[in-house]
Amino acid sequence: MDELELLKKDWQSNTAQDEPRLSSKDIYPMLLKKSSSIVKTLFYISVAELLFWVIINSIPYFSSEQYRLDLEAMYGNDSILLGVTIFSYAVVLAFVYLLYKSYKSISVTDNAKRLMESILKTRKIIKYYVIYNLVMAFLSMAFGLYYMIYENPEISQQFAKFSNKQMFFAMALMLLATAAFVLVFWIFYRIIYGILLRRLNRNYKELKKLEV
Amino acid sequence: MDKELEHSFVELLEKHQNIVHKVCRLYTNNKDAHNDLFQEITIQLWKAYPKFRGDAKFSTWMYRVGLNTAITLYRKSKRSIKTQEFETVSFKIKSEDYDDTEEQQLKLLYKAVHQLNDIEKALVFLYLEDKNYSEISETLGISEVNARVKMNRVKKKIKTILNP
Numbered sequence: 001m002d003e004l005e006l007l008k009k010d011w012q013s014n015t016a017q018d019e020p021r022l023s024s025k026d027i028y029p030m031l032l033k034k035s036s037s038i039v040k041t042l043f044y045i046s047v048a049e050l051l052f053w054v055i056i057n058s059i060p061y062f063s064s065e066q067y068r069l070d071l072e073a074m075y076g077n078d079s080i081l082l083g084v085t086i087f088s089y090a091v092v093l094a095f096v097y098l099l100y101k102s103y104k105s106i107s108v109t110d111n112a113k114r115l116m117e118s119i120l121k122t123r124k125i126i127k128y129y130v131i132y133n134l135v136m137a138f139l140s141m142a143f144g145l146y147y148m149i150y151e152n153p154e155i156s157q158q159f160a161k162f163s164n165k166q167m168f169f170a171m172a173l174m175l176l177a178t179a180a181f182v183l184v185f186w187i188f189y190r191i192i193y194g195i196l197l198r199r200l201n202r203n204y205k206e207l208k209k210l211e212v
Numbered sequence: 213m214d215k216e217l218e219h220s221f222v223e224l225l226e227k228h229q230n231i232v233h234k235v236c237r238l239y240t241n242n243k244d245a246h247n248d249l250f251q252e253i254t255i256q257l258w259k260a261y262p263k264f265r266g267d268a269k270f271s272t273w274m275y276r277v278g279l280n281t282a283i284t285l286y287r288k289s290k291r292s293i294k295t296q297e298f299e300t301v302s303f304k305i306k307s308e309d310y311d312d313t314e315e316q317q318l319k320l321l322y323k324a325v326h327q328l329n330d331i332e333k334a335l336v337f338l339y340l341e342d343k344n345y346s347e348i349s350e351t352l353g354i355s356e357v358n359a360r361v362k363m364n365r366v367k368k369k370i371k372t373i374l375n376p
Binding site for chain 2: 004035
């Protein structure tokens with residue numbers, strides 16, 4: 001007999017007896033317990049990320065008048081700064097909307113492949129949000145450094161005393177520091193999502209492999 | 213959610229709990245992990261229940277939610293990761309013509325199934341549950357032809373595990 005046929009015979013004949021049957025009294029409390037699914041974890045991480053970047057971007061702006069003035073000076077005038085601020089909040093809102101829509105589309109009653117795809121799509125949206133923030137962080141750091149060196153009288157005087165070689169090293173150091181900052185964040189995200197979605201990715205690849 | 217809904221759900225789950233137990237048996241290898249997965253599947257079923265329409269059979273719907281939870285949503289708890297307690301998953305033979313060699317063979321077979329990957333286990337599970345290829349393909353989201361091809365490969369793989 002085919003091995004699996006033998007297994008099937010056994011599977012169907014004794015499946016009922018093997019496990020202790022739960023009564024409705026055992027099941028009711030289970031309904032109150034919290035889920036620990038990857039979708040829930042993904043949701044918490046995405047909310048934390050949204051909040052993290054919003055807070056990081058807002059705290060200095062609201063807490064220090066000097067910072068605001070510096071920013072205004074940097075951007076030249078108030079309206080450009082306002083435009084940039086509105087743009088950044090619009091981006092956050094757009095991501096919130098996309099994430100909400102994406103979470104809504106995750107349904108445990110879809111077929112296995114579609115369920116995996118909708119989770120991966122959600123993860124992709126979070127990834128784009130992270131990339132957007134890292135790019136913005138990099139740009140604003142670079143822009144800030146440029147401003148500091150060329151527009152701030154005290155520092156630009158200091159820099160004027162530098163030789164070409166010293167200038168080169170100072171710039172290279174600053175660029176490296178900025179790149180390292182972005183890189184550390186990126187690795188951190190890769191680790192978080194890598195661990196969380198390792199199994200899902202493996203299973204999704206396995207399903208996709210069947211289509212080739 | 214109202215009490216009536218809760219009551220009807222618990223009643224249905226109690227009646228069909230075997231399906232969930234079987235999924236847990238396949239995807240876990242100790243009692244704690246089994247209970248953990250059972251709990252998660254129950255939560256997922258309950259969360260999806262308000263959208264459950266009577267046009268599908270409750271049991272068919274359970275297969276889908278159960279497998280999706282086991283394959284995709286479930287985060288293995290720490291205690292279940294490295295414990296290899298195949299022996300604790302007992303498979304008692306209830307047939308009257310008790311056969312020692314058959315029992316031995318079955319033990320090896322169950323052990324071989326436990327070595328398959330998540331998707332292969334899902335295929336075997338649906339096969340053991342006597343689902344046809346159209347149902348298997350719908351549950352996993354692959355074509356019927358691919359489900360057949362994969363099933364044949366899984367059968368071969370089991371043979372190889374048994375006779376290396």
